[in-house]
Amino acid sequence: MEHQVSEFLINAWAAIFTLMLTAYVALDGFDLGIGILSLTERDSSRKTVMMEGLSGVWDANETWLVLLGGTLFGAFPLAYAAVLEALYVPVLLMLFALIFRGVAFEFRLYARRPAGWMLAFGIGSLLAALAQGFALGALLGGRVIDRAGIPVELFAWCSPFSLLAAILVVNLYVLLGACYLLRKADGELLESAHRWAWRAALSLSLLLPVFIGCCARVMPSVVARWSAEPFVFAILAGCLAIPLLMLLRSLHQRRNGSPFFWALTGLIVAVIGLVVSHYPFLVPGAMTLHGAASSTSTLEFMLYAVGGLLPFILGYNAYQYYVFRGRLQSEH
Template sequence: MQDLQMFLANIWYFLLGLVLVLYVVLDGFDLGVGMLSLFARDERSRGIMMASLGYIWDANETWLVILGGMLFGAFPLAYGVMLQAFYLPLLLMIFGLIFRGMAFGFRENADNKRPWNVAFGLGSLLSTLAQGLILGGFISGIPMHGRSYAGHVWDWLTPFSLLVAAGAVFGYALLGAAYLIIKTEGEIQKLNYRYAKIAASLMLLAAAGISIWTPLRHAYVAERWFVWPNFFYIALLPAGAFCSFLMLMRSLQKRQERAPFFWSLGIFLFSFTGLAVSLYPYIIPTTVTLGEAAASPKTLVFMLTGIGMLIPLMLGYNAYQYAVFRGKVREEQGYPSGS
């Protein structure tokens, strides 16, 4: 029974990582476009940027809901502890998403669009910063006593979590710029080639800092990465991320349209795989392992049936959306509020 539970817990660890990457990539470029809209040169440009997201943004956010439900069902102990540890940044993230959603709902018909422009941009920035702070606090580790949270309200706010938050801002801005390169043309597209180069360079610096800092914080991470022969295999992940970065910069220099987005995806995929390998077998770093936090085998098997149907359906729906609304956004268009 113990072996079965650990086997199922490993499957759910993989599925959680998969859904997390899907959320980060899909809603990441949404949030990136929102942050970049703060730098739009005029109302027309900002309108085109928002219109590029109009039919897809709410579906992309659904992955966050699925992620929370999966964590609650598969690892209830981890869900409860994380909720206590990160309730302030979680509230900030929710407020940011609400402001962003309101901007979509009210901006189109507003006489004065400026407040909704600000809400859209700052809501996106607030949500991104909050997600980075949560991730940074999570990687740092969560203090526990027995099966209960033993930390303080502000434990998540550290220099390391601020570095991760900065990396999240630069990473999402890169995804947003790469997406706008595909969806726009002319002056807006030209600006986003420049924004993508800047964001990618800053993200590389942040990622390097995180990669150095993490093994210094956790001895077991350093042992996993720097002990032979582990180093030979695991080093392929940062090497893949760096090669993706070089190919990204090359594609931006050549003014390619679709390649920058896909090379950006490569950077995120290699980076998150490296994070998952580094933290395993902990679901809460240094304190709770997958086996200790996992639900009963019956629960895990039952949930697998549901999630096995839900993930393909969601992926199919996302693919259908992108196929239907492919092509350039040349003028500001009406878009649904998502309500």
């Protein structure tokens, strides 16, 4: 009976962790994407509008990152220790970048010349996205824990595959940011958002097959799994291709509300695909959910303490976006 309860709790926390990860990438993803796009916007008034569009939501978006860290530490402490030891540099870079962009976002309101702080916000956004991409590439490429279960060297995360993953993550965040601006902006900023979204969608369409092909080389176990179930893989690939095609179609028809929906749908399908491809591994190819999980009593306590708060957090996020709905004014 104890084993059955533990099995349920481990899978429940794996599902909650996946939900938190998806929420963070979706919400803070467009946040970081707008920050990256601000580096390409030369007009100071439009850049100010882009940042004002984040003023009511950006700090709450990063709450999911705190929940992710707390969940990994409490529910899967062995994975937490191994991952942070191997990814110390990109995680530290991400944290400093997030702090840097947070300070820049607030200080621009009081500076006589806010352009410098706006630039700092964009640079912090870009560095945070790159750090997350390098961490993702290291995890998928097996550069966190070796086959003996020992964390790898400090800079093993830096590889060509990790660089490709970093570029892909930046591209994804830019796409999310541009699609979010399509829902919020008007005037010349709306036209800029259309251009950014088109370029990001097209480059993602090119990068994604390359990334999947490279994944096949660095993750042979995943290839073997999908080779054994080609029909399921075909369904998953189709579910990923449809949102991408619908995204391109909605951008072509200039439907400002649809691209963000299709971008989020594609993101959710991609996360589900990653989870299904590696289950029951939490650290791909090295550490399973069972091997990294806490005791049953700890998982039960966390389920009551943290799991009970999730509906309230999701409700608050929904209410927050409802309050700050509507379009921004392009010029002041």
